[in-house]
Amino acid sequence: MLYQLFETQRALMSPFSEFASASAKLYSHPLSPFSHSPLSQRVSAGLDLMHRLAKDYEKPEFGIRGVEVDGVEVAVQELIPVTKPFCRLLRFKRYTDDPAVLQKMKDQPTVLVVAPLSGHHSTLLRDTVRQLLKDHKVFITDWTDARMVPLEVGAFHLDDYIAYVQDFIRHVGPDCHVISVCQPTVPVLAAISLMASAGEQTPRSMTMMGGPIDARRSPTAVNNLAMNRSYSWFENNVIYRVPTNFPGAGRAVYPGFLQHTGFVAMNPDRHVTSHYDYFLDLVRGDDDSADSHRQFYDEYNAVLDMPAEYYLDTIRVVFQDFSLVNGTWFVNGQQVRPQDITGTALLTIEGELDDISGAGQTRAAHELCASVPKEHQFHYDAVGAGHYGIFSGRRWRENVYPEVKSFILSYDKPNAVQAAEPAVRAAAETPVGPKVSAVPATKAAQAPTPSRTSRSKKPA
Secondary structure: OHHHHHHHHHHHHHHHHHHHHHHHHHOOOOOOHHHHOOOHHHHHHHHHHHHHHHOOOOOOOOOOOEEEEOOEEEEEEEEEEEEEOOEEEEEEEEEOOOHHHHHHHHOOOEEEEEOOOOOEOHHHHHHHHHHHOOOOEEEEEEEOOHHHOOHHHOOOOHHHHHHHHHHHHHHHOOOOEEEEEOOOHHHHHHHHHHHHHOOOOOOOEEEEEOOOOOOOOOOOHHHHHHHHOOHHHHHHHOOEEOOOOOOOOOOEEEOHHHHHHHHHHHOHHHHHHHHHHHHHHHHHOOHHHHHHHHHHHHHHOOEOOEEHHHHHHHHHHHHHOOHHHHOOOEEOOEEOOHHHOOOOEEEEEEEOOOOOOOOOOOOOHHHHOOOOOHHHEEEEEEOOOOOHHHOOOHHHHHHHHHHHHHHHHHOOOOOOOOOOOHHHHHHHOOOOOOOOOOOOOOHHHHOOOOOOOOOOOOOO
16 A cells, blocks of 8 residues: 555656746746846755655666777667566677777676666666776676566566576676676675586676675664564565556565665765755756766666565575575575685675675675685775775775776686685585684785785786
């Protein structure tokens, strides 16, 4: 019933939102007589803010039309090589007439970015993709809003998510490098583990950024909610049916508007201040700052519904049973064994100020991937970065990305990671459980450097 009430409210607010937008332009357009009246700028700013607070936010576009490669501007086109009911695989194809740049692009590493299915659209990683395109061939998962998937397509579980990731890796090719951001770190590690256990060739490297590999470590408010509420509580309180005005009518989902409410509730003062600053920017005529606000909230306020079965599986497996770190996770009857991975290099990245995935949660992947030689495991702490800062914004571009680029380039050649020694592999046969002692990912992690962000030099 809550979903129906939300849709009714949205429909009622839509005309008001459009009226506020038109009125704001009436008080700001230079040819309008109202724009010359006293307080016209404040009236226009207030109406514009009302419009943005009341409007419905649709899925944004990536909008990446070109990037600079080796000093040359190249065109970028979005292609869809694979389409599945709950996800599309996007490829950002680059074009240029410069023969030297074209050859360089052909030789660059291929990256598969697995975007989160956790409320926001994959366009949240626009800055990630734009930066990667300068030095890589880029694919990304583009998850579909569950309310747009007809009920007759069937359910979508966490196991299906893992199968999708495996299919995408096979399509892109085993020579790719996989980057998982936040939520997908767990299913991506499971997908690669199962491929390794089955004897399939695994990606050359995997980069895991700010994800809940072991949510017991430094739990955040998000973790505490998932861990302290029972499974039945989530089942009874946050799952609703899609209304009849969408293609997925009748599908059980975790609605995006509930997720968005949770996002805002984490830092309400910050959002109130941001909107007030936007009002002042409009009054002062600071168009650049106002545009930055619009771009951020156009993305932040655009949310999607998650399939209920997938959401509940994630709550149980990741945040309540800790199945991955306890070695008790079975996918279609096959045990998930990260210790079977031997030929894939590992880089984990955490933000110093991350309030969604706490310190040590992502780094726990190193203990699980016991058969990856220690010299091919790396960890990077992004000083001063919050959750979004590790994959978007200035700190991502200036601090995190150079580390990711260097790591991928070091392993973009066949057999870059040698198989572990037999003794190491034998030790990995021991089930991974909560009693396994923590082992630093690299020597650099044991010996702090002045910047606190350096990691050990990788082998050539």
